[in-house]
Amino acid sequence: MIIKKKLSKNKPNIFTKLFLYLMLFSGALLSLFPFYWMFVIATNPNHVVNRVPPAMLPGEHLVINFKNVLETIPFFGALYNSFLVSTTVTVSVLFLSSLAGYAFAKLRFKGKNVLFVFILVTMMIPSQLGLIPSYVIITKLGWISDLRALIVPGMVSAFGIFWMRQYIKEAIPDELVEAAKIDGCSQLRIYWTIVVPLILPAFATLGIITYMGVWNDFMWPLVVLKDESVHTIQVAVRLLNDAYVRDYGMIMSGTFWATVPLVVIFLVFNKFFIESLTKGAVK
Amino acid sequence: MPEIQTKNNTTKVLKMPYFTERKKESLTGYLYISPFFILFTIFSIFPIFFSFYLAFHRWNGLGEMQYVGWRNFKLILDDPMFWKSISNTFIMALMGTLPQLIVAFLLAYALNSSIVRFKNFFRISIFMPNVTSIVAVAIVFGTIYTNSETGIMNVVLSYFNISPINWGSNEWGLKVAISTMVFWRWVGYNTIIYLAGMQSIPNELYEAAKIDGASLWQQIRYITLPLMKPVIIFTVFVSTIGSLQLFTEPLVFLGRTMREEGITMVLYLYREAFMNNAFGTASASAVILFFIIIIISVINLLVANRLGK
Structure with a gap:
């Protein structure tokens, strides 16, 4: 009885409750406001951006602003380029990482551990270190302003292999692989019919992480994609912002419509997104 | 068959x-x-x-490479802009990371509290900035932190009787603006990571502490913080390394001006290579950046080990 009393005394404190809600509400508000602001400016004429008091309501320039975007940059082309690159890279990373991850988790070959440690070490090297020589290589290959410059180097991922190896090691019992081998299953068939169906969750997680990473990547595309027709959406949107005369309504319109697809997908699959993007960290 | x-x-x-x-x-x-x-x-x-x-050659990317010994390193170490880029990076890394992790911890604590409802709404809203691209973030904040006296941030400041700031060129204004972008995009991410860490702490510990009469602060100090140590160390590690590589936010925000108040180490590297065509000095700065990151990682590891004891 005494314990219960003490517990309940500790619980309902109205001030704690108020404080927690205040904190969370301001956190949510500050997180969401820039999205709303983006929409407000995207639907208003240019001068509204610096109005006093600040504009807080959507205007009527939604269509005009977006038309201006289409006249300034190849918006849909850039969106398509981003889609193409992100999809190709993701499919390739999933396939090659799971294949290599399977080899590291279940196959026996010489130097396996050394090679795996090597992969772990490379994950810690900042990518900027090799930026200039990579650019030189792409130039020599004639891939400047060619989407292959983004796709081919992105096809493999050290993190992907690490992730897949850990997952396969836990998710697939050695006995299963051994049994399949004794039954005369070829390695490729073991991979395809036994491993792949059992690691679908790992595919989903790695897929989201990779897709988001490639879609939002900026520095490398900026360096290698000179021609407007191959720009990804990030490079194209940045171009809007860099014009000498800034039309904020147009800039925000481009930014807003480039952001909407991912935000919608995020809202639909929010639980899965949040889990995936943070899971790579916690493990 | x-x-x-x-x-x-x-x-x-x-x-x-x-x-x-x-x-x-x-x-x-x-x-x-x-x-x-x-x-x-x-x-x-x-x-x-x-x-x-x-890093030991002189090269403009097209002609012959010419061996120059340590000259590239000397050149950039004599360049005040290079030192400026280092100090800028460290200042912004600190300004973007430290408040961010503290706020993330508090938000996670609130989200983990059993008395709070609508948790899913809060989780989704706070995490949403993380799925937007850095380019978009930089552009949006570029219209919030405008130089104009009537820009939204300056108007907000005027309510507090603070005179308008030239966000695009002011030494600290620029840094505050850029750190805000980092803060905004990553605070939700770290909140979720802290939340996961907090959820793995068994509730009985808190109950026992409450029975012993521990205050809220004592509970955080003696239960939450010690048990969260590995998670906190991880987030510090990732955020510091990440903010040393700050590039997109300042590039987009500074635009064509590339003002030195906001230039970072990676931006310096990029400018040397792709605007000045000085591949040698750019590589030298890449090498220095690499060693700085290694040193910071080692310091992080040492501190983590020390705390772990």
Whole structure:
């Protein structure tokens, strides 16, 4: 009885409750406001951006602003380029990482551990270190302003292999692989019919992480994609912002419509997104 | 069909000695990991070594390379802009990271509290900035932090009787604006990571502490913080390394001006290479950046080890 009393005394404190809600509400508000602001400016004429008091309501320039975007940059082309690159890279990373991850988790070959440690070490090297020589290589290959410059180097991922190896090691019992081998299953068939169906969750997680990473990547595309027709959406949107005369309504319109697809997908699959993007960290 | 196949295979296995089966397995292993090693060697390993080589050469990307010894390093170490880029990076890393992790911790604590409802709404809203691209973030904040006296941030400041700030050129204004972008995009991410850490702490510990009369602060100090240590160390590690590589936010925010008040180490590297065509000095700065990151990582590890004891 005494314990219960003490517990309940500790619980309902109205001030704690108020404080927690205040904190969370301001956190949510500050997180969401820039999205709303983006929409407000995207639907208003240019001068509204610096109005006093600040504009807080959507205007009527939604269509005009977006038309201006289409006249300034190849918006849909850039969106398509981003889609193409992100999809190709993701499919390739999933396939090659799971294949290599399977080899590291279940196959026996010489130097396996050394090679795996090597992969772990490379994950810690900042990518900027090799930026200039990579650019030189792409130039020599004639891939400047060619989407292959983004796709081919992105096809493999050290993190992907690490992730897949850990997952396969836990998710697939050695006995299963051994049994399949004794039954005369070829390695490729073991991979395809036994491993792949059992690691679908790992595919989903790695897929989201990779897709988001490639879609939002900026520095490398900026360096290698000179021609407007191959720009990804990030490079194209940045171009809007860099014009000498800034039309904020147009800039925000481009930014807003480039952001909407991912935000919608995020809202639909929010639980899965949040889990995936943070899971790579916690493990 | 399957029956025949099994039969064929069994006879094969019977004919071949165990050794070849083993050999076949290791061949398959090498085959499966080879795409990674081939592409990685060409596009990552070779460039890394070549960076060290380039750092000792003078090259504009087209003509002959010319060996110049340590001259590139001397050149950039004599460049006040380079030192400026280092101090800017460290200041913004600190300004973007420290408040962010503290706020993330508080938000996670609130989200973990049993008395709060609408948790899903809060979780989704706070995490949403993380799925937007950095370019978009930089552009949006560029219209919030405008130089104009009537820009939204300056108007907000005017309510507090603070005179308007030239966010695009003011020494600290620029840093505050850029740190805000980092803060906004990553605070939700770290909140979720802290939340996961807090959820793994068994509730009985708190109950026991409450019975012993521990205050809220004592509970955080003696239960939450110690048990969250590995998670906190991880987030500090990732955020510091990440903010040392700050690039997109300042590039987009500074636009064509590339003002020195906001230039970062990676931006310096980018400017040397792709605007000045000085590949040698750019590589030298890449090498220095690499060592700075290694040193910071080692310091992080040492501190983590110390705390772990």
